[in-house]
Amino acid sequence: MPEKTEATLIREVLKGKRECFRPLVERYQSKVFVLANGLLGNGPEAQDIAQEAFLLAFQKLRELEDPEKFGSWLYGITRNLCYNARRSRKIETEPYDESYHQHMANVIAMRPPGEEGESITAVMLRRLERMPDKYRDLLRLKYVEDYSYQEIAEMLDLPVDLVRSRLFEGRRILRERMEETRSEEYGR
Amino acid sequence: MAAKGCCTEWEQELVLYGDGELAKDGSERVERHLHKCQECSSFYNEMVREENLISGALRRQAAPFAPRDAFSESVMMALEARSPETVWTRLQNYLHELTVVTYVRTRPHMAAAISLLICLAGALIAPQINTPSEDHYIHVTRNGKVFRVSLLEPIHVWNAEGEFFELPDGSILYATAGTWFSLEAFQEGGGAASVGSDRLISLKSGELFVDVRPAKEAFSILTTNSRTTVFGTQFYVGVQVGVDKHTTVGVRQGRVIVEKQARNQLGSTVLTDGEETHVISRNSKVTLSAPDTIDPELLARLNRFYDARSDRTMQRLEPNLPAIEGEIIPAAADSLETALIPSAT
Numbered sequence: 001m002p003e004k005t006e007a008t009l010i011r012e013v014l015k016g017k018r019e020c021f022r023p024l025v026e027r028y029q030s031k032v033f034v035l036a037n038g039l040l041g042n043g044p045e046a047q048d049i050a051q052e053a054f055l056l057a058f059q060k061l062r063e064l065e066d067p068e069k070f071g072s073w074l075y076g077i078t079r080n081l082c083y084n085a086r087r088s089r090k091i092e093t094e095p096y097d098e099s100y101h102q103h104m105a106n107v108i109a110m111r112p113p114g115e116e117g118e119s120i121t122a123v124m125l126r127r128l129e130r131m132p133d134k135y136r137d138l139l140r141l142k143y144v145e146d147y148s149y150q151e152i153a154e155m156l157d158l159p160v161d162l163v164r165s166r167l168f169e170g171r172r173i174l175r176e177r178m179e180e181t182r183s184e185e186y187g188r
Numbered sequence: 189m190a191a192k193g194c195c196t197e198w199e200q201e202l203v204l205y206g207d208g209e210l211a212k213d214g215s216e217r218v219e220r221h222l223h224k225c226q227e228c229s230s231f232y233n234e235m236v237r238e239e240n241l242i243s244g245a246l247r248r249q250a251a252p253f254a255p256r257d258a259f260s261e262s263v264m265m266a267l268e269a270r271s272p273e274t275v276w277t278r279l280q281n282y283l284h285e286l287t288v289v290t291y292v293r294t295r296p297h298m299a300a301a302i303s304l305l306i307c308l309a310g311a312l313i314a315p316q317i318n319t320p321s322e323d324h325y326i327h328v329t330r331n332g333k334v335f336r337v338s339l340l341e342p343i344h345v346w347n348a349e350g351e352f353f354e355l356p357d358g359s360i361l362y363a364t365a366g367t368w369f370s371l372e373a374f375q376e377g378g379g380a381a382s383v384g385s386d387r388l389i390s391l392k393s394g395e396l397f398v399d400v401r402p403a404k405e406a407f408s409i410l411t412t413n414s415r416t417t418v419f420g421t422q423f424y425v426g427v428q429v430g431v432d433k434h435t436t437v438g439v440r441q442g443r444v445i446v447e448k449q450a451r452n453q454l455g456s457t458v459l460t461d462g463e464e465t466h467v468i469s470r471n472s473k474v475t476l477s478a479p480d481t482i483d484p485e486l487l488a489r490l491n492r493f494y495d496a497r498s499d500r501t502m503q504r505l506e507p508n509l510p511a512i513e514g515e516i517i518p519a520a521a522d523s524l525e526t527a528l529i530p531s532a533t
Contacts, residue, residue, distance in 0.1 A: 018267065025260040033259075047259075048454040054263045055270060121241045128242065142207070143243040149209055168203055171235075178238070 007067035014061060025054050028071065032078050034147075035155050038140035039082035041129065049085060053078040075155045127177045135170030142167060195228055202232050206239070262458045265445040269406050269417035328371070329354035345369055352497070357387060358401035360497050367394025395426040397493040400442075410449065411435045413474050414467040418444040423459075424490055438464035438482045440490040450474035462487065 004012075004023070012020035032053055036046035057074050064073050128139060141152050149167070153160045198221060204210050205218040222229045330353055345353075345363065353361040355371070363369060369391045387407040389396070399422045400407045408417045411427045414435045421442020428434040437446050439459045446465055447456040455476045457465055464482040468475050482490075 018264075021267070022260050022264055025263050029259050044455075048456070051259070051263055051266060051456060052454045055266055058267055121245045124238065124242045125245055140246060143239065144246045146207075146243070149207070164204075164209070167207070168200055171203060171239075172199075175235070175238075 006070045010061065010064065010067040010070060013058070018058075021054075021058055024070065028074055029054075030145075031071075031151075031155065032074060034141065034145045035075060035078050036082055038144065039079065039137055040085060041136075041140065045085065049078065049081045053081055056081070072154055072157065076157060079156070124174070124178060127174055131170060131173065135166055135173065138163060138166050139170050139174070195225065198225075198228050199231075202228060202235070206232065206236060262445065262456060265417070265443075265458060266447065266456055269408065269415070269445055269447070327356060345371075355387070357407075359387070359407065360399045361389075362397040362493050362497070364395040364397075367396060368392040369394070369396060391425055391427055393427050395424065397424050397490060398422070399494070399497055411467075413449055413469045414476075415447045415449050416444055417447070418442060422490065422494055424486060424493075433469040435467040436464060436486075437467075438486045438490060440482075440487065440494060446476065448474045448476050 004020075006024065006027075009020045009024055013024075029050065033046055033050040036049040036053070037043060040046050040049065053074060056077050060077075064070060128136060131139065137156065138152060141147055141155065147155070149160050149163045152158075152167075153163045156163070158166075198218075201210070201214070201218050201221075205215060210218065222232060330351060345368065350365050351363055353363065355361065369389055371389055387400075388410065389408070390410045392412075396409065398407075398409070398418075400418050406417045408415055409425050411425065412433050412435070414437070416423070416425055416437050421444060422440040423442065423444055424436070424438040424440075426436045437444065437459060439461060441461050444459050445456055446459060446467065448454065448467060450469070455474075457476055457479055459465055459479050462482050463479040464486065465479050466477045468477075
C-alpha cells in the first residue's frame, strides 16, 4: 500500500481521523528534535519543545494554508517555541572568560599525547557555545546531523546562499579561535 | 584571512566539498587539486578531523534524548489528554469538512450562510446540553456507603481516613489518611449523561491509589505541579507539600502520561508497568525525572490496594488505621447543591 502524502494525511486529520497525525509525527520527529536541539543546545529541553511543537501544530492545523508546506510550517512553530524558551530562560552568550581559556590551555598542555583529542573537543565545544547565535545555530545543525544547506535553509527559513556564507564564516571564526588557543599553548 | 596553510582561493571550495555541496565536476576539480597541493590537503584533513571531533561530541550530547519509538506514542497520548476527542469535536470536524471543503471552492456565499446557520443552531442547542436539570446527580460510594451528589460544584474531600471511593464510572480510589482531593470531573461535563466524558481529580496533598475503569475518555489527576493522564490502569499518585513540592507517580499496570504543570516549562513522560517518576518544584523550577523502576515498597502497597479493592477492606491496605464513617464536605458551606446526601435508596 503506497504511503499517503502529507497533504492527504492532513486532510484526514482535519476530517477528524487524528490517528493520521501519527505518521506526520514519525516523519518529522527527528528533524524537529535536531532543530530544537540546535537552537537550544539542551537535549531534554529540546525533546519537550519537539513534543510541544507537534501538539501546537495539531491544534492549529486548520490555519495551515498550503498542506504541501507542512514541514516548513512545523519548523516555524518549533523555532518560535525555541526562541520563546531562550527568552524565558534569558540565554546569553557567556562573556569571554580569560581564566577558563588559561585553564583549558593548561589541560591541553598537561595531557599525555594520546589524550590530546578529548581536550581539543572540549575547547571546540566551548568555542562553539560562545559563537553568535546566527553562526552557532547553523553549525549545530550541520555538525549533529550533517543536513544539506537546502535542508538547513528550510529548517531555519533562510536563503540557501545565506546558509552557505554563514556556515563558511562561522567555521572560519571557529578555526581562528582554535588557532589562538594553540598559539597560547605553544607560547607558554 | 584564509585558513593557515591553505590557498586562499580554494578555502571555500574545500569547505563546500567537505559538506558534499559541490556538483560532480566541482568535486573532481577539488580532488585533482588536493592530489597535487600538499598545503590544501593538510588543511582539508585537519578541518575534517576537527569537525569529526566536534560533531561526535555534539551527537553524544544529543543521543540520549533523541526521539525514540515512544516519542510518537507520547505525542498522541498528550494530544488525547489535552484535547480529548468527543462526539461534539467529531461533529464539528464533519460540519467543517462539509461546509469548507465542499462549498468554499464552488459556492463561497453558501459556505458563509451555512456556517452562520451552524453557529446559530449551536448557540441554541449548547445551553440545553450543558445545563444540568434537577435529576442530574451522580452516585459516589464512600467506604461502602452510597452518596448522591450534585454536579454543580467540585466535591472536596478533606482528611480522608484511609478510605475507598467508587466513582460513577466504576473507577476505584483509595485515599490514605490525611489526603485532600476534589472530584472536578463529574460536574464539568454538565450532567449525569456526560459522566465519564471528562474524568478529572485534583489532588491537593496526600496519596491516592487508583484503579481506573478503562474508557475511551481520559482520566486525569492534577497536582500542584503535574498532570497524570491514563486510559485504564492501576497506579499511584502522591504529593508532599512543603517548601519543595514533590509528586510521585507509580504504575502497577498499564500506561500513564505524566506532564509538568508549570508556566513556560514543558515536559512529559510515559510510564508503563512497574515504573515510577517524580515531579519536583524547587525555586520556581519544575523537574520531571526519567522513568525508573518502581520502588519495591510502593509496588507492594499498590499490590495490596489491588488485592483489597474488590472487598474494599481498607484494613488490608493500611492495617494500623481504624475504619471510620466518612463524610464528604461541600466546597462551600452554604451550597446545598454540593452537600453529599446519603442516597434514599
